[in-house]
Each structure stands twice: as C-alpha cells, then as structure tokens.
Amino acid sequence: MLGGGFPPETIERGLVRGADVIAIDGGSTDSGPFYLGAATPKTTRAQVEWDLRILLKAAADARIPLIVGSCGTGGTDAGVDWIAGITEEILAAEGLALTVAAIYSEQKASALVEHLAAGAIHPLPPHGDLEATTLESCTRIVGMMGHEPIEAALRGGAQVVLAGRATDTAVAAAYPLMRDMPAGPTWHAAKIVECGGQCTTDPRAGGVLATIDSDGFTIEPLDPAASCTPASVAAHMLYETADPFRMREPAGTIDVTGATYRAVDERTVRVEGSAFDPAPQHTIKLEGARISGYETMSFTAIRDPHILANIEEWAALLRQVLGEWVTRTLYLEPDAYALDIRLYGHNAVLGEHDPATGPAREVAVMLLVHASDQATATAIATVANPLMLHLPTADMAYLPSTAFPFSPAETERGPAYEFVLNHVVDVEGPTDLFRTEYRKAVADA
Known part of the structure; x- marks a missing residue:
C-alpha cells in the first residue's frame, strides 16, 4: 500500500530483474467507512511522499509506467487530487517531466438514481433491493473500476496513472493486458501480487515480481531473504475471497480451478492452468458511505x-x-x-x-x-x-x-x-463511469 513503506532496495532489484511496470495499491475498505465517507486518507502525507518519490524516480529511470490505484484510501476524487498534488511537487523537485493521468471514480447519486430506475443496479449478497433515498443519503459514492480505464490512460500516453477506486487486481493487470498477455495468467498473477510479500515466506518483505507468458507466470520475491513456495502462492487465493477458486472482476471471473503450482527453485514458483471467463454483462461495483x-x-x-x-x-x-x-x-x-x-x-x-x-x-x-x-x-x-x-x-x-x-x-x-452500498451497476462500456484528466509535468529549470 502506498504510504505503508517498503525497502527501497526491493524496487532497485525489480528494475534489475527487468520490470515492465510498477503497480501499487493506494487504498482499501479494510479500515472502515470513514475514509470513504469523509474523503480523508488513512496515511500521512509524509508517508506517501516518501514512498512516491522512490517509485517516481524508479519509473522515470527505467522508463516504465507507474500505476497507483484507490488513491487516498477511499479512491475519492479528493484522494486522487491529493496524490496528484504530491506527485506534481515531487516531479518538479526531481526535475522529471512525466505525463500524469488522473482517473476519477466518484459517482453522482442523481445519475445512479436514473440507473436504478432503469433496473441497471443489482444487489450483492446479503443486501436486498436498493432505494433511491439510500443513494441520496451517501456523502461519497465511488465505482470500482477494472483495468480498462487504466489501460486507456496508458494508451493515451500516461507515464504515471493515478486511479480512483479500483480493484486491487486491475492495478497490476492493466499493463500486461495492454501488451496482449493472456487473461487467465494475467489476472491470476495480479491477484497474487496484490499484497506484495504476503504471498512469500516473509509477509513483511517488499514487493514481488511476476513474469507473465503465454502459458502461465512465475513469481518471486524482491527481497532476497524471502521465498515464494507453492503453498504460499496458492494460499493467497484464500485471501479476501468468498471462493478460493473463482473471483469476480468487472469484466469476468478468474478461475484457478485447474491451476498448478510448481517450485522452480527455492525462491520462485511457476503457475500454469489459470483461466478467465468473460462476463456477458460488464458491471461496476458501487461503494457508498453515509453519516x-x-x-x-x-x-x-x-x-x-x-x-x-x-x-x-x-x-x-x-x-x-x-x-x-x-x-x-x-x-x-x-x-x-x-x-x-x-x-x-x-x-x-x-x-x-x-x-x-x-x-x-x-x-x-x-x-x-x-x-x-x-x-x-x-x-x-x-x-x-x-x-x-x-x-x-x-x-x-x-x-x-x-x-x-x-x-x-x-x-x-x-x-x-456506515457502508450502505453493496451493489453493482450494469454499464455499456467499461470506462463509462470514469473520467480521466492528463497533466504534463514540467521539470524545474
């Protein structure tokens, strides 16, 4: 998590190992509804600035994209602007001229009421039918984007993508999907890397490197003292999922029923057999909080x-x-x-x-x-x-x-x-509910 800290040397190791993209999550609902409802970040500016400076310099040096999801903890527009402001200051101070894309995911209750009236909003268990007054009572509502808005920003020339609320997996999956990597291995790899060292023998370690190919992916820790094992990698599908074999994304479902996990060496694991089932209807999950x-x-x-x-x-x-x-x-x-x-x-x-x-x-x-x-x-x-x-x-x-x-x-x-939304909205296009702004950072002379 951006602002959660990591050993800087793990980033350097990732670049040496040939990383194509740096992806990091910036938020969550784990700490409750306050951060969404009040549009207030959980992390301090000093924490975020420390992490972000390392990541921006690394991405610029390696000429690879940096993607941050769920900016400002809740992924609100204010959270995106907060991270964007810190980013602009760092780029100016470090003399880095990078194009930044800010993707906004906040939703207006009035627009969602229209979707509700059209029968396009559906509850997720255990919630029941949604009332328009519930939408109108929320202080903040965000839509949880998949990889598509992030991929669109990358195709639009962004070198740094600062996204509002996004699925943890979308942040890591966007770039390899843009490079036409197969969906099954890509989504499975994205799920495994979402919490960094948690899929290793040392959960406190820094990030991990996933390398995706046409048949599967390999995964290894960026901390040389940690290891990935078949058990530690497979076990991460138990984390924050209702089903350890299938997990829904806006565009479809990750299916690891047929996945195999094999140790390549004492630190690296090879995964094959992952699949992705496209959904007949693209949906965006809504998160809303009210006082x-x-x-x-x-x-x-x-x-x-x-x-x-x-x-x-x-x-x-x-x-x-x-x-x-x-x-x-x-x-x-x-x-x-x-x-x-x-x-x-x-x-x-x-x-x-x-x-x-x-x-x-x-x-x-x-x-x-x-x-x-x-x-x-x-x-x-x-x-x-x-x-x-x-x-x-x-x-x-x-x-x-x-x-x-x-x-x-x-x-x-x-x-x-309190959280009051656990619903999805049907959309015609996967980027329809999101807005992207591009900002070209100009380095100080």
Whole structure:
C-alpha cells in the first residue's frame, strides 16, 4: 500500500530483474467507512511522499509506467487530487517531466438514481433491493473500476496513472493486458501480487515480481531473504475471497480451478492452468458511505478482583443503570441512542465465543455512545462517568474505584459513517463511469 513503506532496495532489484511496470495499491475498505465517507486518507502525507518519490524516480529511470490505484484510501476524487498534488511537487523537485493521468471514480447519486430506475443496479449478497433515498443519503459514492480505464490512460500516453477506486487486481493487470498477455495468467498473477510479500515466506518483505507468458507466470520475491513456495502462492487465493477458486472482476471471473503450482527453485514458483471467463454483462461495483450518527467514547480500567470475577454481570448492570439515568435526566428513551460496552481483556474481540475461563487480572471497559448528534452522545457518556468510576456490583458493600486513563474521560469521535452500498451497476462500456484528466509535468529549470 502506498504510504505503508517498503525497502527501497526491493524496487532497485525489480528494475534489475527487468520490470515492465510498477503497480501499487493506494487504498482499501479494510479500515472502515470513514475514509470513504469523509474523503480523508488513512496515511500521512509524509508517508506517501516518501514512498512516491522512490517509485517516481524508479519509473522515470527505467522508463516504465507507474500505476497507483484507490488513491487516498477511499479512491475519492479528493484522494486522487491529493496524490496528484504530491506527485506534481515531487516531479518538479526531481526535475522529471512525466505525463500524469488522473482517473476519477466518484459517482453522482442523481445519475445512479436514473440507473436504478432503469433496473441497471443489482444487489450483492446479503443486501436486498436498493432505494433511491439510500443513494441520496451517501456523502461519497465511488465505482470500482477494472483495468480498462487504466489501460486507456496508458494508451493515451500516461507515464504515471493515478486511479480512483479500483480493484486491487486491475492495478497490476492493466499493463500486461495492454501488451496482449493472456487473461487467465494475467489476472491470476495480479491477484497474487496484490499484497506484495504476503504471498512469500516473509509477509513483511517488499514487493514481488511476476513474469507473465503465454502459458502461465512465475513469481518471486524482491527481497532476497524471502521465498515464494507453492503453498504460499496458492494460499493467497484464500485471501479476501468468498471462493478460493473463482473471483469476480468487472469484466469476468478468474478461475484457478485447474491451476498448478510448481517450485522452480527455492525462491520462485511457476503457475500454469489459470483461466478467465468473460462476463456477458460488464458491471461496476458501487461503494457508498453515509453519516449514521455521532459518537462519544469513554474508557475505564478495572482491577478490582471482585468486579472482575463478575465482570459480565457488572457490564449488564452498567447498561441497566445508565439507561435508567439517561431516561430520568435526559428524557431519552433507549431507541434514541445506542450503547456499545466492550470488555477488553475479557472477551471484547470474540465475545461469547472466547474460550478463556477465569477472571482476567485487569479489564479495560470501552463505552461507545452513538446518537443523532454530538451533544447528545457526549451527554449520555457524561451521565455514565460516575458509574464507570464507582459502580459496585449488587453484593458489594463499598464503592469501588476504577481508573480513567485520561481527563476528561469522554472523547468525541465526531460523525460515524456506515457502508450502505453493496451493489453493482450494469454499464455499456467499461470506462463509462470514469473520467480521466492528463497533466504534463514540467521539470524545474
């Protein structure tokens, strides 16, 4: 991921090994809906600038394209412009005159409402039919492009492609498909390289190099201390897929049912037998996020052994008493807000499925209040303050003292976002929903 860091020497090794293109992902939905809904990047400018400078200089020196997908984490127009601005500054500072293509993937709700009315938008499981009001409630909507807009930008003369939201595989598949490499090996290779070192024996290593030919592809790490093995390469088809043998792209489906994985040497794997089934209808997946409310968070830490021995009863009591106090003092009924109480150190991650038995030595209690406005969320969390500090269990004859880690105990998290789209839209052409702008960078004299 751009901004996630990598050893610079792995880029140098890739160039020595004859790389034809550098492809890197710039975003994801992994970290939740905030980054799309707020059009805010997850990574800092300093991180992105460090990585991007290395990649731009490498691409310029080798005279090969650089492709970045899902710019700015969510792939919003603002994210593309943010990366484009950093790119232009680096090119000017380094004296590099490269043509940059910015591909925008944000969608207008009004246009999508027309597609919906025409019956061209379909839900993906487990979602049901889409309402126009859901589209109109989104603060940001992006379409997830396949390789076609990226390939079009390359054919249009771009040396650097900065794409909005794109499938991870499209970023790596665009250039070899443009060079008429077979679709099966190309798409499979693109899937394997999407997370760099994760398909190697050292997930922390830098990138990998895939070499595609008419019969398949070979893949090797760019870190000489890491290795690709048949198991590590094949296993990546288990990553972020509902089916380890078939994975849908906008243009069709990758099918690795017949793929074979063979070690060429101790570091390199050969893959053959991959296929790609073109879809009868090209579709673009939609991602949309909207504000669901506002949140205030509070933490306390409990070490009292009696409470810890009855921690779930204590948490239930906290919820009960807090609800009573909120109704009595703020005149709010339970359906006007939501409470999330998590017991870190007890079962906050696995819940009732946690196999641990016996009380923990200490537990951090997180209270997350969700309400329609920030003031209400904070007021409810403030009502909870004395309870989180001194609430005894029913059989305690004293008021316990727990520990707030900071003062004030309440932290306003601001607007909370939720994903509300898991749908695809039928399109006549694979580039129809996307817009491309070309910018010729002029080096400083």
